[in-house]
Amino acid sequence: PDKYCYKLTYNHFGAPATAKVNFDGNESSARVEFGDNTIDVFTDKVTAPRKALASVEVNGKTTSIEVELVPAHDWHVNFVQHTHTDIGYTRAQTDILTEHVRYIDYALDYCDATDDYPDEAKFRWTCENTWAVETFLKSRPQSQIDRLVRRVKEGRIELTAMMFNFDGLTDERSLAASMNGLKTLKDKGFTGIEVATQNDVDGVGWALTEMWPDMGIKYLTMGVNTHKALPPFYKTTYFWWESPSGKRTMAYYGPHYMQGNWVKCNSLDFNEFETTLLSHLGDMSNDRESFDILIYEFSGIVTDNSAPTMYACDNIRRWNEKYASPKVKLALLREGLKDVEEKYGDGLMTIRAAWPDWWTDGFASGARETYAVRTSHGEMNSTLTGLSLASLNGEQLPKDLDRTVHEVNEAILFYDEHTYGAHCSISSPFNRETMDQRAVKSSYAWEAFRRNRMLREIGIGYLNGLVSKSDVPSIVVYNPLSWNHGGYVDIYIDNAVMTEKDNARIVDAEGNEVFAQRVRGSNDGGYWQMWVGDVPALGFRQYFVMKDASKKAEGSFDGNTVENKWYKLVFDMERGAIASVYDKELGCELTDSEAPYKLGELISEQLEYRSLDQHRIGNYTRETPTGIHFTGYTPGKVWDSYNFAGNSRAGMRQKDNFKVEYRVYRNTKR
Numbered sequence: 185p186d187k188y189c190y191k192l193t194y195n196h197f198g199a200p201a202t203a204k205v206n207f208d209g210n211e212s213s214a215r216v217e218f219g220d221n222t223i224d225v226f227t228d229k230v231t232a233p234r235k236a237l238a239s240v241e242v243n244g245k246t247t248s249i250e251v252e253l254v255p256a257h258d259w260h261v262n263f264v265q266h267t268h269t270d271i272g273y274t275r276a277q278t279d280i281l282t283e284h285v286r287y288i289d290y291a292l293d294y295c296d297a298t299d300d301y302p303d304e305a306k307f308r309w310t311c312e313n314t315w316a317v318e319t320f321l322k323s324r325p326q327s328q329i330d331r332l333v334r335r336v337k338e339g340r341i342e343l344t345a346m347m348f349n350f351d352g353l354t355d356e357r358s359l360a361a362s363m364n365g366l367k368t369l370k371d372k373g374f375t376g377i378e379v380a381t382q383n384d385v386d387g388v389g390w391a392l393t394e395m396w397p398d399m400g401i402k403y404l405t406m407g408v409n410t411h412k413a414l415p416p417f418y419k420t421t422y423f424w425w426e427s428p429s430g431k432r433t434m435a436y437y438g439p440h441y442m443q444g445n446w447v448k449c450n451s452l453d454f455n456e457f458e459t460t461l462l463s464h465l466g467d468m469s470n471d472r473e474s475f476d477i478l479i480y481e482f483s484g485i486v487t488d489n490s491a492p493t494m495y496a497c498d499n500i501r502r503w504n505e506k507y508a509s510p511k512v513k514l515a516l517l518r519e520g521l522k523d524v525e526e527k528y529g530d531g532l533m534t535i536r537a538a539w540p541d542w543w544t545d546g547f548a549s550g551a552r553e554t555y556a557v558r559t560s561h562g563e564m565n566s567t568l569t570g571l572s573l574a575s576l577n578g579e580q581l582p583k584d585l586d587r588t589v590h591e592v593n594e595a596i597l598f599y600d601e602h603t604y605g606a607h608c609s610i611s612s613p614f615n616r617e618t619m620d621q622r623a624v625k626s627s628y629a630w631e632a633f634r635r636n637r638m639l640r641e642i643g644i645g646y647l648n649g650l651v652s653k654s655d656v657p658s659i660v661v662y663n664p665l666s667w668n669h670g671g672y673v674d675i676y677i678d679n680a681v682m683t684e685k686d687n688a689r690i691v692d693a694e695g696n697e698v699f700a701q702r703v704r705g706s707n708d709g710g711y712w713q714m715w716v717g718d719v720p721a722l723g724f725r726q727y728f729v730m731k732d733a734s735k736k737a738e739g740s741f742d743g744n745t746v747e748n749k750w751y752k753l754v755f756d757m758e759r760g761a762i763a764s765v766y767d768k769e770l771g772c773e774l775t776d777s778e779a780p781y782k783l784g785e786l787i788s789e790q791l792e793y794r795s796l797d798q799h800r801i802g803n804y805t806r807e808t809p810t811g812i813h814f815t816g817y818t819p820g821k822v823w824d825s826y827n828f829a830g831n832s833r834a835g836m837r838q839k840d841n842f843k844v845e846y847r848v849y850r851n852t853k854r
Contacts, residue, residue: 264520306497312344442483573647666720824848
């Protein structure tokens with residue numbers, strides 16, 4: 185504790201020899217080999233900057249240098265071992281999920297194996313998510329569960345609050361549902377869960393800051409990955425993240441979730457760890473890092489979904505045997521975070537703002553699946569409100585309803601987990617790993633959609649008792665919102681009730697026609713879009729199908745210009761695109777007349793290579809369709825259609841493989 189150690193690098197050109205070393209008046213000797221040699225030299229503790237002389241004598245020749253000594257930074261380095269959960273990516277989900285449960289078995293064994301180590305070097309492990317722990321509790325004998333309970337109470341294994349690492353798709357209700365795992369763990373008697381951790385993703389839903397304080401969650405750690413994203417901060421940062429209502433969570437914007445691996449804490453070579461960490465801390469001192477308490481997450485080996493290892497235990501034991509400072513420990517997240525709060529908490533900045541994810545490029549690669557899940561997000565909000573209304577009106581809901589809701593939530597959240605694509609999906613898009621990972625990821629979306637639709641049917645069935653029967657077919661529109669609301673609703677109408685040929689009318693309770701238009705359909709029925717006025721908050725309106733003749737929509741189109749009370753549109757008839765959109769209410773043009781491509785124009789792009797990891801596109805070609813021609817105008821009660829067709833390289837090799845329809849709505853500014 186009263187000595188400083190310096191690393192003296194000496195370049196020796198000759199046969200191995202013994203060197204006489206004098207550093208700041210302290211003499212020692214060292215064996216030097218041909219090439220670079222690193223020699224440990226010592227002096228008294230430095231309390232203020234001063235000069236010192238260092239010299240090395242080999243075979244009668246002395247080399248000297250004057251150096252400046254400065255007081256050392258009092259670093260406290262907490263290494264936190266975890267397994268980053270990427271469901272898929274390294275291997276198919278069906279393999280990865282089971283391994284995350286098995287890793288808890290490994291962690292328990294490693295705790296046993298290091299019980300006689302010094303406390304700072306004992307194996308400790310942080311479970312990154314609640315799903316693996318919940319599943320462990322369901323799939324292990326009581327004796328193994330008891331081992332986990334003991335190690336958690338002892339402070340050797342830490343449980344955290346998040347179900348998974350989520351992308352930016354997850355809505356507020358689904359985020360709330362994701363916290364059910366935390367409740368399950370608390371109900372099982374696990375205490376001291378104070379940390380939520382989100383790794384790899386560069387943001388997290390702001391709604392969670394409203395929930396966490398009431399759940400006992402004090403801290404958030406963000407082990408970000410800026411591989412293809414812009415960082416919101418450029419150095420390690422702690423701050424108070426404030427919710428819209430004023431609740432606070434202490435957030436840690438940390439380095440990469442494998443920062444501990446980068447400084448070689450689990451290297452098989454202690455010298456590599458020692459050299460790398462000292463160099464890193466030296467760089468940190470030069471950067472004048474604001475906080476001397478560091479938290480570095482790491483994995484057993486440098487890969488996502490890594491099994492835990494004990495390598496770091498031995499390295500940290502050897503480090504602490506050699507150095508009194510910097511202080512290095514295998515720790516839990518909450519240990520380092522509590523130290524930060526105690527030392528710096530009163531002076532931390534407060535940020536009251538959303539923290540969106542800047543790296544969710546998976547949505548577009550799974551556009552159809554994302555559509556299904558986003559639909560399920562919205563419909564679940566409506567369905568659960570409807571079921572609540574039915575219950576408040578005296579209906580006895582199904583006994584297994586909670587289980588059904590849980591199954592929908594789980595499927596949604598498995599899709600909302602942040603992993604899109606296998607590790608080789610760019611380099612080998614059609615190999616087995618890529619195709620398997622994509623198929624399983626897609627299955628989560630469609631499972632969510634299927635289960636959600638059946639749950640919605642339960643809700644509709646229990647709300648039917650609120651609706652009066654009528655002598656003619658009727659359509660009931662429910663408003664699950666807490667304010668009056670109107671707009672377009674999408675409905676399916678059986679052909680037995682109404683077809684487009686029937687030319688029937690849909691009217692409200694006062695007999696006023698409600699405009700509807702068929703979107704698409706088949707022999708058994710069709711999907712329609714219907715415009716409804718205000719529907720009462722948490723209420724409904726009933727509309728009736730009348731078989732008396734309805735006035736057909738009228739209109740004409742000649743030339744290239746469309747105009748109504750909201751817009752004036754000009755089509756580019758040769759490109760099948762919109763050349764101009766003038767907003768009459770705003771009094772301005774909405775399109776860029778100088779842009780090389782027009783609004784609605786299809787662009788077929790060919791890239792030189794598919795990987796964008798180099799932050800540049802490289803050589804590419806872009807083409808628009810050829811042979812564009814206008815194929816017709818159709819007036820409607822809800823919208824008027826303007827249709828074009830042509831040929832594109834992006835489509836199959838047949839005539840008019842590209843089609844586009846523009847809809848100009850009649851009842852609203854759309």
